Amino acid sequence: PLTESTLPSPSFQGLAKNSSQGECLKSGSLPEDSSMQNKAWYAGSCDRRTAEAALLRFNKDSAYMVRRSSGHGWNQPYTLVVLYKNRVYNIPIRYLESSHQYTLGKDGKSHEELFDNISSIIQSYMERPLVLIDGTTFAKEQTCLLFPVKP
Numbered sequence: 001p002l003t004e005s006t007l008p009s010p011s012f013q014g015l016a017k018n019s020s021q022g023e024c025l026k027s028g029s030l031p032e033d034s035s036m037q038n039k040a041w042y043a044g045s046c047d048r049r050t051a052e053a054a055l056l057r058f059n060k061d062s063a064y065m066v067r068r069s070s071g072h073g074w075n076q077p078y079t080l081v082v083l084y085k086n087r088v089y090n091i092p093i094r095y096l097e098s099s100h101q102y103t104l105g106k107d108g109k110s111h112e113e114l115f116d117n118i119s120s121i122i123q124s125y126m127e128r129p130l131v132l133i134d135g136t137t138f139a140k141e142q143t144c145l146l147f148p149v150k151p
Contacts, residue, residue: 036066036118041148043067048079048090054151055083062146066093066118078118080104082132084143089132093118104130 036042043051045068055063063083069076069092078093094103101114102121115121122145129142 039066039119039122039148040150041065041122041145043081043149043151045070046151048081050151051079051081052088052090054149055081055088056086058083058147058149060147061085062143063149064122064145064147065149065151066122069093078102080121082130082143082145084132084141087134091130091132093121 041064043054043065046054047070048067051065051067055065061084065081066078067081069079074095075097076092076094080091080093082089082091091104092106094105094107095101096103096112096114099114101116102118103112103114104121105112113124115124125145127144129144132141132143133139134141
């Protein structure tokens, strides 16, 4: 089975959260997709609370970042976090071992668009709308990714 340490293009310039303060600190222990290093939208291993707070402070619709997922293992290594209409959406980015590609959203969808890397996902949704689904009401919104944010 694929483990976190065998994800494509590992590097060791990750970030780890300081749980007592909800901050992001440099760490050498987390592999990352090399296409994301130094991207304006990549937040490393910031926790959910820190990522959401940064987007709410930025306070512009279509602001976004990608952070490492916590506790989901190799098959959901990242989360796309998007602010739209004063609501923060956390969208899983899943890794598909069978094709060595990434896709957005929860498992079990009938159609999944596949991407070779995380940067391709971001580029795609900068150019066309991403569907955002409210996890409680299932209401749908659409927005392009416009404003990269780092915590």
